[in-house]
Amino acid sequence: MRIHPVKEANAVLSETPNASGRPVIAVEKLRRSYGKVEAVRGVTFTIPEGCIWGLLGKNGAGKTSIIEMIEGIRRPDSGTITVHGLDPFRDAHRVRQLIGAQLQTIALPDRLRVEEIIKLFAAFYERTLPVQEILELVGLTHQHRTFFEHLSGGQKQRVALGLALVGNPKILFLDEPTAGLDAETRRNFHDLILKFRDQGRTIVLTTHYIEEAEKLCDQIGIVDQGKLCITGSPRELIQQLGEGERLEVTLRKPVTVEEMRRLIGKDVSIHGQGQKYSLRGASGSKMLAVIAVQADRQGNELLEAKIIHVTLEDVYLQFTGELKHASDPTLGPIEFPAFVPR
């Protein structure tokens, strides 16, 4: 299977001055409201060429609105957007020759076959990837004669990805591409996305799977309530939060937060109640040692303990204020020290 290098693919690109790492998308003071709801509130960022740029946020945070405005399918109330130096509304036709986009949900005529759909959409672009290659890329070779209505949810997502790729795009927008997919399909999608990046494409990805963003993205922006809270590489974001570890403990007897504070000391942030606590500090092993000794002195006992390095999830939780996290959905908000975004 031959993958066409993106830089060869589109003559328009040769006119654009973007070298690797230079911004291909620039968004400034972007605002959008739906009625009285301010969905996007003055968002500004740039996306460098050839990277996977992830937009992370809760449902309704404004991710899709931001992406759709960059794609040129939803008009902002104010602010400016440039894609390869072009305005996605004024130069809509040229911009859409450069981009490929996968929507969260795909709707197409039920009684068209996969191959027919890809061929149809290929007809809209000046330069395209061969249909057979698209089918191979998204793993639908065996389903090429299948009617769209007979495809599974994952296969429909693959069709959507195929349609995003068919114009051999320089920039690929993927809006929650793995939502609702099983683990294996999701892993395959991850491999595909990394492959696209390696081909020189810029990928803009929205997701609410933190581990997905951490695994795939070179740069991440966290959006909450229509505002972009922070941007940077996953490593940078974690470093800005402060290197450290989280200790999750289970005690035999319940203690109050004040009692836990007396056990562990002032420099540790505490979250939890009763028997289960999540503690965050500089060293997990030191916290563990302290709490084991102190609990024993006070007639309590440490039943279970787990040391976890600070992850992107912690950064995400800090900014979104989301109450739940993967390890224990019953946990409340983690009390991190005050943090000033760069």
Place this chain on the structure above:
Amino acid sequence: MRAILLLVLSNFQLSYRVRISFFFGFIFPMLTAFAYFQIFARGNPVLVAQMMGPLLSLTMMTNALLVAGMRSAGMRERDMFRQYHLTPVRAIQLVVSDMIVGYLTCFPLLVVELAFGRYFYHAPLGGSYLAMGVLCSVAYFSLAGLGLLLSSIFDTAQEAAVVTQLLFFILIFLSGTTMPLGELPKALQHVAIFTPPSLFIVAMQGIVARGYGVLQMLPEMAALFLSGITAVIVTTLIFRWDKDEKVSQQNRIQASFALVPLLIIGIMFNTGSRATQWIQDLKGAVTTSSPSGR
């Protein structure tokens, strides 16, 4: 051009694969043709010739309003246009391809119906077949424009379906499709001449009964063509890619401009004697077997 060709091809495939489209696009018109010629015209060749205009008009209305128009409304309702919106395809390409598909599925049917009447019932069809072909083409263009416009000016497919079907039934009775125009009350005859199917039936009468060609029928054909082109332009201008996008008051005002050519031509025809005279020719077509003019 390639985009339009592929859009036409895929919509054409869909029209054969979707049962409801197949029924309204193929089965229903042929059943109607049989009913018109065998039951209403009682197999009388002269009456079959008189019935040709109303039958072809009904076939085109069914295809243009109930199939082409509703297909577009259905696609919007299911949010399919959003997928297209992400690509370089333009609204005009989608609108035009929709019309072409409708035309390609409808025109062969019209030919079959004409041939059915001419060769099976030996209907005396005067005038040139070229004129009939051109007239059918511009009439379809006008009706499909109307259908696509209607599908664009309502927020939901359900609303569009209700209004389209209402208009369909009004046009059936008002345009001379089921009742000869000449049998309508005088006031309604004046109203009828504003509608594309009536213009078509009147013009068809001119070709079939008077043996006129394209040049003689130019005013009616121009009227139909102008209304079609205006509808296409307006439909493209107010095209909505997103099902959640509501139709604005401004869009509805823009849509009303599509009716201007029909209004102007209707006034012209109402003030002249040409169309009204031909309507009178159609009077009693069903009850007598001696049509005037031939």
